[in-house]
Every structure is written in C-alpha cells, then in structure tokens.
Amino acid sequence: MQQDIERVLITEEQIREKIKELGAQISEDFRGKDLVVVGILKGAALFCADLFRAISIPAELDFMRITSYGAATKSTGVHRVLLDLDYTLEGRHVLIVEDIVDTGLTIKFLKEYLSQRGPASLSVAALLDKPSRRKVEVTIDYRGFEVPDFFVVGMGLDYAEKYRNLRDICILKPEIYKS
Ligand code: PRP
Ligand code: MN
Ligand code: MG
Known part of the structure; x- marks a missing residue:
C-alpha cells in the first residue's frame, strides 16, 4: 500500500487536531439543540466516527449511502x-x-433530498474541500482542509475501493490511476 503513495499531504496528527477544533465548534453551535449527525458512506465513515466523538453535546448518529447512476452520469449529479x-x-x-x-454535486443532491423532510437546519461538515473541481456552488459550514487538485486517498477516501485505511491523507502516484 505504502509503495503506491507519492507523498503525505495531511498527517494523521493534523487531522486529529482539526477534528478536535471542528467538534468543539459544532458542540458550541448546537448546544441545547436536537442534533442528528449524518455520515455519508462509505468515504465519510472514518471522519464521521472521529468527528462524532469530538462532539461533546448529546447527538444522534445515522448514515446514508448514495450512489451516482454509474460512470456516465457521475458528473451529472443524478443520484440514487x-x-x-x-x-x-x-x-x-x-x-x-x-x-x-x-464537484459539489453529492452535497447539492443531499441538501435537496433532506430538506424535503422539514429539518430545522441543514449544515455540512467536510474533512476536505477541493474547490478547483467545483461544478455547483455549495456551502461548507465546517471545513477541515482545502486541498489542491491531486488524487488524494486515506482516512476513508479511496481509489477503486483501496487505501481507505491509510491514516494520513496521501497523494497517490500517478502511475497507479493512469495504468
Ligand atoms: C466520493 C466522496 C463524496 C463524493 C464527493 O464518494 O466520498 O461522497 O464522492 O464528490 P462530488 O462532490 O463530486 O459529488 P464516492 O461516490 O466515491 O463513494 P464512496 O464514498 O463510497 O467512496
Ligand atoms: Mn462518498
Ligand atoms: Mg469513492
């Protein structure tokens, strides 16, 4: 696994510190409110588990899994x-x-989909933000790190379902995804 990595972009330690800050901010913002934390499988499973433990107020945990309708529509934002x-x-x-x-299409879909259920508020936390790839404008209320347009893996992020268990956010060697 390590031999496929070009270099580490964000270390496990930096991630841990950032999650602590985000958890504290979320706890402050939602104190006294009925909070439901919704992790989006599979990529967010690891970040969500750590962020949820960094939240010090009562909160519920739930998960959703969505998929785009196949490779051809990946960029159109049609989700199931x-x-x-x-x-x-x-x-x-x-x-x-x-x-x-x-691209922001997943968040756009989720916000539209979940807003139909009458929530009091709908916010977004994302460990990484890659604004250079954006196709639709989305607001990220709690953002970990902005990343350049590299192929990044680790901490839940995969390439062909691999590398999710890397503890740092890593840049994959180009020959891995170009071959
Ligand atoms: C990835 C990532 C986000 C989404 C972001 O999920 O985990 O959910 O793509 O892309 P977007 O902003 O362009 O919509 P993916 O579909 O690869 O599924 P996974 O989480 O199971 O890896
Ligand atoms: Mn995902
Ligand atoms: Mg993926």
Missing part, C-alpha cells in the same frame, strides 16, 4: 439512495458529514 435514514428529521438540526466535497 441505497441506504436511507432511520428516523424523522422534522424540526431537527441535521449535520451532513462528508470526507470530501469535489
């Missing part, structure tokens, strides 16, 4: 829900947790 939430969102404060915002 594979796993939906267990509970109602009516009048509750929802925090969507993502590993990365790239």
Whole structure:
C-alpha cells in the first residue's frame, strides 16, 4: 500500500487536531439543540466516527449511502439512495458529514433530498474541500482542509475501493490511476 503513495499531504496528527477544533465548534453551535449527525458512506465513515466523538453535546448518529447512476452520469449529479435514514428529521438540526466535497454535486443532491423532510437546519461538515473541481456552488459550514487538485486517498477516501485505511491523507502516484 505504502509503495503506491507519492507523498503525505495531511498527517494523521493534523487531522486529529482539526477534528478536535471542528467538534468543539459544532458542540458550541448546537448546544441545547436536537442534533442528528449524518455520515455519508462509505468515504465519510472514518471522519464521521472521529468527528462524532469530538462532539461533546448529546447527538444522534445515522448514515446514508448514495450512489451516482454509474460512470456516465457521475458528473451529472443524478443520484440514487441505497441506504436511507432511520428516523424523522422534522424540526431537527441535521449535520451532513462528508470526507470530501469535489464537484459539489453529492452535497447539492443531499441538501435537496433532506430538506424535503422539514429539518430545522441543514449544515455540512467536510474533512476536505477541493474547490478547483467545483461544478455547483455549495456551502461548507465546517471545513477541515482545502486541498489542491491531486488524487488524494486515506482516512476513508479511496481509489477503486483501496487505501481507505491509510491514516494520513496521501497523494497517490500517478502511475497507479493512469495504468
Ligand atoms: C466520493 C466522496 C463524496 C463524493 C464527493 O464518494 O466520498 O461522497 O464522492 O464528490 P462530488 O462532490 O463530486 O459529488 P464516492 O461516490 O466515491 O463513494 P464512496 O464514498 O463510497 O467512496
Ligand atoms: Mn462518498
Ligand atoms: Mg469513492
């Protein structure tokens, strides 16, 4: 696995520090509110688990899994829900947790989809933000790091389902995804 890595972009330690800060900010912002934290599988599973533990107020944890309708429509933002939430969102404060915002189409879809359920508020936390790839404008309320347009893996982010268990955010060697 390590031999496929060009270099480390963000270290495990930097990630840990950032998650602590984000958790403290979220705890302050939602104190006394009914908070539901929604992790988007699979990429956000690891970040969501760490962020959830960094939140020091009562909160519920749930997950969704969505997919774009195949490679051809990946860029069109047409999504299908594979796993939906267990509970109602009516009048509750929802925090969507993502590993990365790239084109922004996934977040745009999720915000439209979940806003139909009458939440009191809908916010977004993302570990990584790659603004150079954006196709639609989205607001990231709690952002970890802005990253340049490299192919990054680790901390939940995959290439062909691999490398999610790397503890740092790493840049993949170009020959790996070009071959
Ligand atoms: C990745 C990532 C985000 C989404 C961001 O998920 O985890 O969910 O793409 O891209 P966007 O801003 O261009 O929509 P992916 O579809 O690869 O699924 P995975 O989380 O299971 O890896
Ligand atoms: Mn994802
Ligand atoms: Mg992926």
